[in-house]
Amino acid sequence: MIKIYAPASIGNINVGFDTLGISLSRIDKGILGDFVSIYSSKKFILINKGYFLDDLPKKSNENIIFHCWLKFCNKIGKKIPLKIILEKNIPVASGLGSSACSIVAFLKAINLFCNNPLNDNDLLQLMGESEGFLSGKIHYDNIAPCLLGGMKLVLVTDKNKLIIQNIPFFKNWFWVIAYPGIKLSTYCSRQILPNLYKKSIFIKQNQYLASFIHACHTQQEILASKLMQDFIAEPYRKSLIPDFEKISLIAKKFGALNYGISGSGPTLFSIFNNLNFAQNMVNWLKKNYLKNNKGFVYICIINKIGTQIMETK
Incomplete structure (x- = not known):
């Protein structure tokens, strides 16, 4: 028996569309991720549990875990x-790397169960392919930090080789995440984006991303926070987020260094370097952003560990 925990994550973090992501931990030590346990069996059996059990397909063969299992078995023959x-x-469909949590936890578990037939690079690529099965596009901005922890910049070369860079982060930053309790699929969020962009937009985004990475390495906190701008996705996706402009103004009022859409939404994040300011934001969001009892607001820090082996027998 093997039990694995994989944490939630934020992809893009505004400035790094499909390339930059962080892993999350709640400061109150509560759970913010998926557990996957696997046991020897005579046939494939998938049992779903957890608070968001009802979000999952009723049929096992429609669950991403089943597709990961098929891919892994095909890979090892x-x-x-x-x-x-x-x-x-x-x-x-929350924007918190939900699919990445399940994919990473399961593939890490089955690879370990089979005595690691796949090396780290092959395993990561399989995780990315599985993520692409759901969203329609292979991307690693949730997968890499979910598996490895921290803030990760992921590049894919023309030979399909992954280059994963650890980016220094600001340990005094508190990330307030707010999930309203409604779904917004990554596929739909990608569909709203234009097929073509002006060259000036990509130049600007690349300038901001390069400068943000430099600011992180040189620990220029204020510069880094100002550079967290999204010129590619946010201008289009914000129309899908309830009261995005209003919440942005409230975040500024409460002293946020910056704010944005977590992944493809509808979860929002805001960044503070003062815990009291962060708590004020939490209190406002709980009263004004949550749509039902499935919604939540947490104060988080960056999870440095990533996926963990919880139990082996």
Whole structure:
């Protein structure tokens, strides 16, 4: 038996569309991620549990875990019968790397269960392919930080080789995340983006991303926060987010260094370097942004560990 925990994550973080992401931990030590447990079995069995159980498909063969299992078995050339328990603690289509949590936890678990037939690069690529199965586009900005922790910049070369860079982060930053309780699929959020952009937009985005990375390495906190701008996705996706402009103004009022859409939304994040200011933002969001009892607001820091082995027998 093997049990794995994979944490939630924020992709893009405004300035790094499809390339930059962070792993999250709640400061109150509560769970913000998925657990996957696997056991020997005579056939494939998938059992779903967790607070967001109802978000998952009713049929096992429609669950991303099933597709990951098929991909892994095809990769190593044999079928591995397993009993799998997925504890779903991250809402689906929330912008918090929900699919990455399940994908990373399961593939890490089955690879370990089979004595690691896939090396780290092959395993990461398989995780990215599985993520692309859902969103329609392979991207690693949730996968890499979910697996490895921290803030990660992920580049994919023309030979499909992954280059993953650790980016220094600001340890005094508190990330307030607010999930309203409604779904917004990554696929739909990608569909709203234009097929073509002006060259000036890409130049500007690249300038900001390069400068942000430099500011992180040189620990220029204020400069880094100002450079977290999104010229590619936010101008289009903000129309899908309830009261985005209003919440942006409130975040500024409460002293946020910056704010934005977590991944493809509808979760929003705002960054503070003062815990009291962050708590004020939490209190306002709980009263004004949550749409139902499935919604939540947490203060987080960057998770330096990533995916963890919780139990082996």
